[in-house]
Amino acid sequence: MISFAYDNVPYYHKLFNELRLTPSDIKTIEDLEKIPTLTKDTIKDNWEDFKPVDLDTMRYYTDSTGGSTGTPFRYRLLKYDRFLSGAMLYRGWGYADYELGDRMVFLAGSSLDVGTKSIVVNKAHEVSRNIRKLSAFDMGPKDMQQYANVINSFKPKFIRGYASSVNFFANFINENNVDIPTPQAVFTTAEKLMPHMRKNIEDRFGCEVYDAYGLNDGGVGAYECAEHNGLHIDTERSIMEIVDDDGRQLEEGIGRILATSLHNYAMPFIRYDTGDIGHLLNDECGCGRKSKLLKEVMGRTVDILLTPDGRHVHGYFLLYIFWEYGKGIKEYQVVQTKVDKLVIKIVTDDSFDEKQLDMIREIIKSKSNEWDVEFRFVDEIERTKAGKYKFIISELV
Secondary structure, three states, X not given: OHHHHHHHOHHHHHHHHHHOOOHHHOOOOHHHHHOOOEXXXXXXXXXXXXXXXXXXXXXXXXEEEOOXXXXXXEEEEEHHHXXXXXXXXXXXXXXXXXXXXXXXXXEEOHHHOOOOOOHHHHHHHHHHHOEEEEEOOOEOHHHHHHHHHHHHXXXXXXXXXXXXXXXXXXXXXXXXXXXXXXXXXXXXXXXXXXXXXXXXXHHHHOOEEEEEEEXXXXXXXXXXXXXXXXXXXXXXXXXXXXXXXXXXXOOOEEEEEEEEEOXXXXXXXXXXXXXXXXXXXXXXXXOOOOOOEEEEEEOOOOOEXXXXXXXXXXXXXXXXXXXXXOOOEEEEEEEEEEOXXXXXXXXXXOOOOOOHHHHHHHXXXXXXXXXXXXXXXXXXXXXXXXXXXXXXXXXXX
16 A cells, blocks of 8 residues: 555655655555655645546545534445445454344444435335434434334344434433333444443343444444453454554553554544544453454544424434535534523635525525524634533533
C-alpha cells in the first residue's frame, strides 16, 4: 500500500519527497511513525491530490461520514474493501455465535443503513439478509410499542443498534411491562457503551451485550467476544495504532486511534486520525484469540433529545440534517436547554447561505413543532479536555 500510494497518489508522492522518504523506508508497523498523521482537513484541502492516477479503472463507492466536526467528510471505498468489511463484521458477530442468515433487528439510523433507501429497496434488503430495520430517530411510546410488536412477530435471534437507542428501548419495555422474546445477544455500536447501559440492557433483554467499534473510512474495526475482556482488533483490513499527542505508538494506555488501510486503493488512508480515543490493553484474552485488545473507545457519545410531548429523538437525527443541509457550516453543536428549547451554535465560512437555516429548522420541527429552535453564530465550539466536542448536548436532568 505504501508503494502504491507513493507511485500513484500525488499527495503521498509529494509528502514522501518532502520528508526524503522512500517506500523501502517503511518496512514495519513501527516505521509508520516516520509518516505524519493524516487529518480529515488535510484530505479536504488536498482532495484532487488524493485521487490515484488510475482511479477511472477502479470499482469503488463514494461515501461520507460526519468527520471530526460533524460536517460531511467524503471518501472513496474500493468495492473489494467494502465487501471485506462485511466479512469481518460477520466474523465479529460470530464471537456471539451468530451464523449467516440468523434473524436480526437493527435499531439505528443511516450510519447503520437504516432509513437511507426507498421502501422497495429496503424491503428487499431486509428479506435477503433476514433482518428488520427500526429507526432510532423516532422513539416515542407509539414507535417503541410498534418496535416491540415487530420483535414479537419477527422473533430475532440478535438485536443490534446504537447503544443509547437500545438502552432507551430497554427502559421502555421495563417501564411498560412489555414482553419480547429473549434474544441470544445484543450488539451495540456507534457510541460509547457505558457500564450502566450494559447492565440495564442485559437485565431487560435477559442476554449478554457484545460491543463493537468500526469505521469504514480507514477500515478499522474491533469486536467483543464472550469473555468480555475488551474488543478484539481486526488486522486484515487495516493497521490500527494508538498514539500519544506526538504521534508515537503506545503498547498500552489511552491515545488517539489512527488507521492505515491495507486494501483501499481508491483512497489510501495512511496514519489517518479517526477522531476517536481508544484505550489499548497489553494483555491476551482468555478466549485464545491472539489479537490486541481495546478496553474501550471513548468520546463517541451522542445525547438523546426529549420532545415536549414525551418522545425521544436520537441525536444522530440532527447530525444527518447538517450533513445534508449544512453547506458552509464548519462546525455546530445542538444544545437542548429546556424541554421545548434547542440552541444550535454554528461556525460558518464564506460559502454559508443563511436561507438554509429555514430548511434545517423546518426539518427539526417536523419531529416536534413545540420545539423553539434558536441559531447562534459563534467563532468556535468549546472543546473538551481531550480536544473533542459533543455534537449534541442535553442539559435536561
